[in-house]
Amino acid sequence: MNDPNHVFVWRTYRGVPFQHHGVELGDGSVVHFTDGRGGIARPGRGAEHFRVCQTPWEQFSPEGMAMVHRVRHSAPLAPEKIRRRALRMVGRSGYDLVSYNCEHFALWCVTGHFHSRQVGIAMERVAAAAAKATMSAAARAGLRSALKLTQAAVTVRRVAHPAMLVPDAAQWATEAVGHHVGLRDPQKRRAAGRTVGATTAALVGLPGGPLGVLATTTLWAIGESAAHLAEHATTRKPKRTPRTPAVPG
Numbered sequence: 001m002n003d004p005n006h007v008f009v010w011r012t013y014r015g016v017p018f019q020h021h022g023v024e025l026g027d028g029s030v031v032h033f034t035d036g037r038g039g040i041a042r043p044g045r046g047a048e049h050f051r052v053c054q055t056p057w058e059q060f061s062p063e064g065m066a067m068v069h070r071v072r073h074s075a076p077l078a079p080e081k082i083r084r085r086a087l088r089m090v091g092r093s094g095y096d097l098v099s100y101n102c103e104h105f106a107l108w109c110v111t112g113h114f115h116s117r118q119v120g121i122a123m124e125r126v127a128a129a130a131a132k133a134t135m136s137a138a139a140r141a142g143l144r145s146a147l148k149l150t151q152a153a154v155t156v157r158r159v160a161h162p163a164m165l166v167p168d169a170a171q172w173a174t175e176a177v178g179h180h181v182g183l184r185d186p187q188k189r190r191a192a193g194r195t196v197g198a199t200t201a202a203l204v205g206l207p208g209g210p211l212g213v214l215a216t217t218t219l220w221a222i223g224e225s226a227a228h229l230a231e232h233a234t235t236r237k238p239k240r241t242p243r244t245p246a247v248p249g
Helices: 079-088 102-111 117-145 151-159 161-180 186-233
Strands: 005-013 014-024 029-034 049-055 069-071
Touching: 014 049, 014 102, 029 102, 079 102, 102 117, 161 186
Parallel strands: none
Antiparallel strands: 005 014, 005 069, 014 029, 029 049
């Protein structure tokens, strides 16, 4: 029997790509969240029916092994402990897209950490977008109330608009699809996303000249600070088994 592994496959929901994670046990089976009807857990309705199940590879990845990706961790738990954790959770429910999804489950089994990078990316981008939108609205309101606009104020007002959300979209897309272009390391994907986000922010401000670039990159940096706080808020390491109810009977 081979050692267990953290694995995932790409799926789509209404055109939006997402990863479905599980724990390969090394015996031809995978423990993962299923939809209770022979398929995998996914965003949308019916989460109350989702269960952790041990299934054959074919249910986890109907397209075959070529579509399965293994996640490498720097400090995984001992193989037998990973296997025991995964099997102990079989039959459990409690799925929640934000706080307890398939990635939370797999990562906890393999490392002891309880986190979903997919949720983290989404929360970071939402926090960053909210911070930028707030700063943008405040800047525009403040500039409108001024009796006299200087050239610098005109430039800032010109770039402080919803187009500042474009860098967030570019950054999220880079991190979300980075795996497909060889960026398998999450830290490298994050670095690439930030590079794309900062560059896009500068391009958005370019029509306003140097002051425009300064304004948009400053707003981007403020958003990244908010995203950093959101990332820490979504990461935790539980001391015991996630509290999910067992299936009745």
